[in-house]
Amino acid sequence: MKELHNIIHREETVISITGLHKSFGDLEVLRGVDFNLFRGENVAVLGKSGTGKSVLIKIIVGLLTRDQGEVIVLGQHIDQLVGKELDTLRLRIGFSFQSSALYDSMNVHQNLAFPLIMNRKTMSKAEIDFAVDEVLDSVGLANKNKQMPSDLSGGQRKRIGIARTLILKPEIMLYDEPTSGLDPITSAEIIDLINEVQERYNTSSVIITHDLTCAKNTANRIAMLHKGRFLKVGTFDEVFGSENEQVQGFFNYNFIR
Amino acid sequence: MAFRTKKQYILSKGLDEYFKGVHSAWKFTGLFFKEVFKRPFHLREVINQSFEIGLKSLPLISLTGFIVGIVFTKQSRPSLEDFGATSWLPSLIGIAIVKALGPLVTALICAGKVGSGIGAELGSMKVTEQIDAMEVSAINPYKYLVVTRVLATTITIPVLALYCSFVALYGSYLNVHAEETSSMIAFYQSAFKTISFLDIFTSVTKSIVFGFTIGIVGTYKGFNATQGTRGVGRAANQAVVLAMFLIFIEEVLIVQVANWFRFF
Ligand SMILES: Nc1ncnc2c1ncn2[C@@H]1O[C@H](COP(=O)(O)OP(=O)(O)OP(=O)(O)O)[C@@H](O)[C@H]1O
Ligand SMILES: [Mg+2]
Numbered sequence: 001m002k003e004l005h006n007i008i009h010r011e012e013t014v015i016s017i018t019g020l021h022k023s024f025g026d027l028e029v030l031r032g033v034d035f036n037l038f039r040g041e042n043v044a045v046l047g048k049s050g051t052g053k054s055v056l057i058k059i060i061v062g063l064l065t066r067d068q069g070e071v072i073v074l075g076q077h078i079d080q081l082v083g084k085e086l087d088t089l090r091l092r093i094g095f096s097f098q099s100s101a102l103y104d105s106m107n108v109h110q111n112l113a114f115p116l117i118m119n120r121k122t123m124s125k126a127e128i129d130f131a132v133d134e135v136l137d138s139v140g141l142a143n144k145n146k147q148m149p150s151d152l153s154g155g156q157r158k159r160i161g162i163a164r165t166l167i168l169k170p171e172i173m174l175y176d177e178p179t180s181g182l183d184p185i186t187s188a189e190i191i192d193l194i195n196e197v198q199e200r201y202n203t204s205s206v207i208i209t210h211d212l213t214c215a216k217n218t219a220n221r222i223a224m225l226h227k228g229r230f231l232k233v234g235t236f237d238e239v240f241g242s243e244n245e246q247v248q249g250f251f252n253y254n255f256i257r
Numbered sequence: 258m259a260f261r262t263k264k265q266y267i268l269s270k271g272l273d274e275y276f277k278g279v280h281s282a283w284k285f286t287g288l289f290f291k292e293v294f295k296r297p298f299h300l301r302e303v304i305n306q307s308f309e310i311g312l313k314s315l316p317l318i319s320l321t322g323f324i325v326g327i328v329f330t331k332q333s334r335p336s337l338e339d340f341g342a343t344s345w346l347p348s349l350i351g352i353a354i355v356k357a358l359g360p361l362v363t364a365l366i367c368a369g370k371v372g373s374g375i376g377a378e379l380g381s382m383k384v385t386e387q388i389d390a391m392e393v394s395a396i397n398p399y400k401y402l403v404v405t406r407v408l409a410t411t412i413t414i415p416v417l418a419l420y421c422s423f424v425a426l427y428g429s430y431l432n433v434h435a436e437e438t439s440s441m442i443a444f445y446q447s448a449f450k451t452i453s454f455l456d457i458f459t460s461v462t463k464s465i466v467f468g469f470t471i472g473i474v475g476t477y478k479g480f481n482a483t484q485g486t487r488g489v490g491r492a493a494n495q496a497v498v499l500a501m502f503l504i505f506i507e508e509v510l511i512v513q514v515a516n517w518f519r520f521f
Contacts (some may be wrong), residue, residue, distance in 0.1 A: 063389050063393065087395035090393055091395050095390075095393040097386050098386075099385060099386055101387050101389065102387070102390075103390070104387070114394075115395075115396065118395070118396045119395055119396070164394075165393075165394070
């Protein structure tokens with residue numbers, strides 16, 4: 001794995017969240033989240049299972065609506081957008097699902113071509129095929145065009161999922177547990193992929209993970225979600241150098257077991 | 258970890274949820290009429306779905322229609338013979354099949370075969386987040402998945418119902434032909450003699466309503482599937498039960514309304 005050398009523009013915030021609250025029925029999940037993501041920056045979000053990490057990024061793309069607070073993405077209040085404006089903003093955000101969420105009735109090529117066919121009406125078939133091959137190559141699965149998602153391994157599905165969001169050339173990437181359930185070698189490949197994407201497309205990313213190796217090697221900053229709030233935000237050493245009991249618990253759990 | 262707080266209900270938990278369900282089903286249906294006239298139309302997907310639905314249910318509908326025709330004719334003959342009115346057999350069969358049995362049998366078969374298929378397909382797309390994946394890549398899943406399928410069932414099921422009626426009449430003709438010599442043309446002529454334009458119109462309208470119901474119920478149940486793979490099975494199952502229930506209610510209502518028109 002190599003060093004991070006992305007250029008962060010601290011003067012420009014691409015995601016700005018203040019006082020975010022979200023409940024499901026009588027279950028309070030987020031209770032006052034404050035968060036900023038700068039252009040060009042990678043932030044890893046850590047936290048126990050069920051703390052609302054997926055809920056947080058689903059609010060950022062507008063898949064879920066917030067109860068209270070402000071969510072500004074690329075300068076726009078996402079919850080106030082509808083129709084075309086929302087679509088335009090969403091095309092600038094890539095969302096890689098925890099479960100990959102590949103369309104299982106389509107083969108790999110069709111999965112990747114689908115967002116282009118639907119959104120880039122002016123592209124010819126040849127241009128689309130070229131774009132698909134290019135992005136497949138960049139995730140290291142150049143010859144998998146005709147495979148069905150059910151015939152792929154978990155790691156390959158993750159990569160196709162990432163490729164499907166990359167094909168629209170987003171400015172922000174949201175990764176939901178890109179390395180969960182993968183062996184260490186495949187995880188390392190995904191980590192490299194995330195960093196390559198960062199360099200090549202100059203994206204800003206939020207990476208949700210349980211995996212400290214992934215967090216350490218992809219993120220400029222780490223944010224710990226605990227009891228519906230960010231407990232600690234800072235560089236890897238700042239966060240894990242702190243005396244905080246919860247943070248230490250997470251750290252020890254990850255390394256001792 | 259998340260926290261729990263007490264929540265107030267207006268009536269009771271069950272009733273509140275029931276009315277919320279009815280409200281969301283209405284909204285889901287209303288959205289169809291808003292979206293169906295808007296671009297993009299995804300015509301290719303409508304055609305694909307129509308073929309899929311048509312081909313999938315064709316064998317079963319052919320068989321059922323044929324058997325219904327034969328059995329119904331066989332069973333009616335003795336009663337008519339008692340009155341010495343066997344010459345009325347074709348018109349009786351014609352009325353029964355074109356006005357009632359054809360559309361109803363087709364709708365019930367399609368509710369089972371097509372409705373459950375749509376419910377399961379969209380349900381599994383929902384629980385594996387494929388529908389969310391469409392939404393985040395700026396594809397309107399309601400337009401792409403719901404509108405296309407509902408249009409396909411609404412177009413295909415009336416065609417299947419007419420086809421079913423013809424097959425049933427053919428089955429009936431074979432039975433009549435076995436007992437007495439009559440030509441097929443003469444049989445069809447007397448079968449249609451007592452059927453008016455209003456009857457055909459009502460029958461087709463009914464099929465259109467049934468087709469729409471099967472599509473909407475299947476997609477609604479699929480779109481609202483929850484709780485993983487168990488939810489997929491439940492969506493498919495509920496799609497069939499609710500569609501059949503609504504089809505019976507609609508059958509009664511439409512026949513009633515058509516009867517009012519008869520007196521004008
Ligand atoms: N659509 C929903 N409806 C109801 N409850 C939900 C919904 N989505 C999430 N929740 C609840 O919100 C809580 C947080 O869920 P979330 O998926 O964000 O957890 P997470 O931090 O991503 O966990 P994991 O690491 O296991 O993925 C969970 O208790 C979950 O049950
Ligand atoms: Mg999650």
